[in-house]
Amino acid sequence: MGSNVEDKPNDCDINIEKSNDQGLEEKPNEDPCTASEEPVKIEGKVRGKLKPPRVLEALSASGLRALRYAREVEGIGQVVALDNDKGAVEACQRNIKFNGSVACSKVESHLADARVYMLTHPKEFDVVDLDPYGSPSVFLDSAVQSVVDGGMLMCTATDMAVLCGGNGEVCYSKYGSYPLRGKYCHEMALRILLACIESHANRYKRYIVPVLSVQMDFYVRVFVRVYTSASAMKNTPLKLSYVYQCIGCDSFHLQPIGRTVSKNTSVRYLPGFAPVVPQECSDCGKKFNMGGPIWSAPIHDQDWVTSILADVKSMKNCYPAYERISAVLTTISEELPDVPLFLSLHNLCATLKCTSPSAVIFRSAVINAGYQISGTHVNPLGLKSDAPMDVIWDIMRCWVKNHPVKAQPADQPGSVILAKEPVLQANFARAVASLSKAQAKKVARFLPNPERHWGPKLRAGRQITSKHISLLGEEAVNGCLNDQDSERDAKRQKIEKSNDAIAES
Secondary structure: OOOOOOOOHHHHHHHHHHHHHHHHOOEOOEOOOOOOOOOEEEOOEEEOOOOOOOEEEOOOOOOHHHHHHHHHOOOOOOEEEEEOOHHHHHHHHHHHHHOHHHHHHHEEEEEOOHHHHHHOOOOOEEEEEEOOOOOOHHHHHHHHHHEEEEEEEEEEEOOHHHHOOOOHHHHHHHHOOEOOOOOOHHHHHHHHHHHHHHHHHHOOOEEEEEEEEEEEOOEEEEEEEEEEOOOHHHHHHHHEEEEEEEOOOOOEEEEEOEEEEEEOOEEEEEEOOOOOOOOOOOOOOOOEEEEEEEEOOOOOOHHHHHHHHHHHHHOHHHOOOHHHHHHHHHHHHOOOOOOOOOEEHHHHHHHHOOOOOOHHHHHHHHHHOOOOEEOOOOOOOEEEEOOOHHHHHHHHHHHHHHOOOOOOOOOOHHHHHHOOOOOOOOOOOOOHHHOOHHHHOOOOOOOOOOOOOOOOOOOOOOOOOHHHHHHHOHHHHHHHHHHHHHHHHHHHHHHHHHHHHHHHO
16 A cells, blocks of 8 residues: 655655744743633533544644644543654654653554554544545545544545546546536535535444535635434435536536435435436537536535634734634535535636626626626625526526627527527616625635645655746755755766775775
């Protein structure tokens, strides 16, 4: 099995020591992780002291995250850090000592295969954190078994090229779903990952409830609770759908896998009605691509998101990355919870070859037609709406009537769409709800990258060459190349001296 290390051990030591300089070192009179021993009082009621949660970081590398759990999360219990690389475990153990008595008492590091360890410790951990370099698919089967009932599984996937449709066949082999390359591909990646976790959980009569699902930077990360119930598990087909995407106009439609029929007090589970689309797109006449299955149920717990956002705002001084956290949670809190995937206004206009209406005008037209619409945290230009595609295209036809376009060939998707008269007469008058609360208050929702060359770096052990300038920056690459040249020169001189010594003898 390959190493679970995310970075070289030496690099990890440097990272931890830098973190110590920033305040993770042991302070004699300050313990940021001391839990209160007193019972908690809530609205006049006394709640017994909760058992400290146990955390498993299955792919810990140098142990930075495990140390942060121990030092920064109040009331945390034991934190178990695993890795399959001896050098990484030794680095983790050194870093535990660097961080003093709190870390030593709460964090334990083991050299183990994460899959075997989780399988041999079923339902033992309140929190399991999976953050591999690439795909987490090989760890999911054991991870869903090691979480206690009602516990939290946090899972990250960084193989975005696979999940977003760059290699559909590879995605199917790893996650059991086929991705589509639409503007919504990053949200589809989230939903593919959730569907995969649900599939693994179902094998053990368990199911998941997503709490928060985030696409940021170059990865997706989901937070789900895992429960055990053979009866609730039967609802899984109701939460999954296939996606039909038109190859001409980017219209998409969802095909639920299952449905229920209620009679008196009994419920029957049946296959979903199909097909939801004809062989050819009713808007432009082109064929459909089919992808999925994906998770089509809500991917966030909106009450939880609103609550945690309020908590973060009340403790903003405690979070160095407050602006980033607040921006993401604010955008998520305003998403329509029951609308899978989203539209791109620019894509709609590109199909019709027309000028784009402002987002406010388009949102107003949808709201005036009696439907809901919101933004999405995945894409600043994305729009979620429960309006069917024929309503969306009718709004665009009405827009083009007021803003004519040049004549296009008759066989183009845009020409076919515009050749039809709109059934709905769109009203573009400014609607009260056309701006979200955050937009109305001018709250930042999408922040720029924190630095140049922001993104995933090389896998540990890879040799740096000049082609990596776009990833690391010219200065960093040149420095590494100079170091490599110096090492090669030193090695060559050593070999030449050895050869000369042998020749003289």
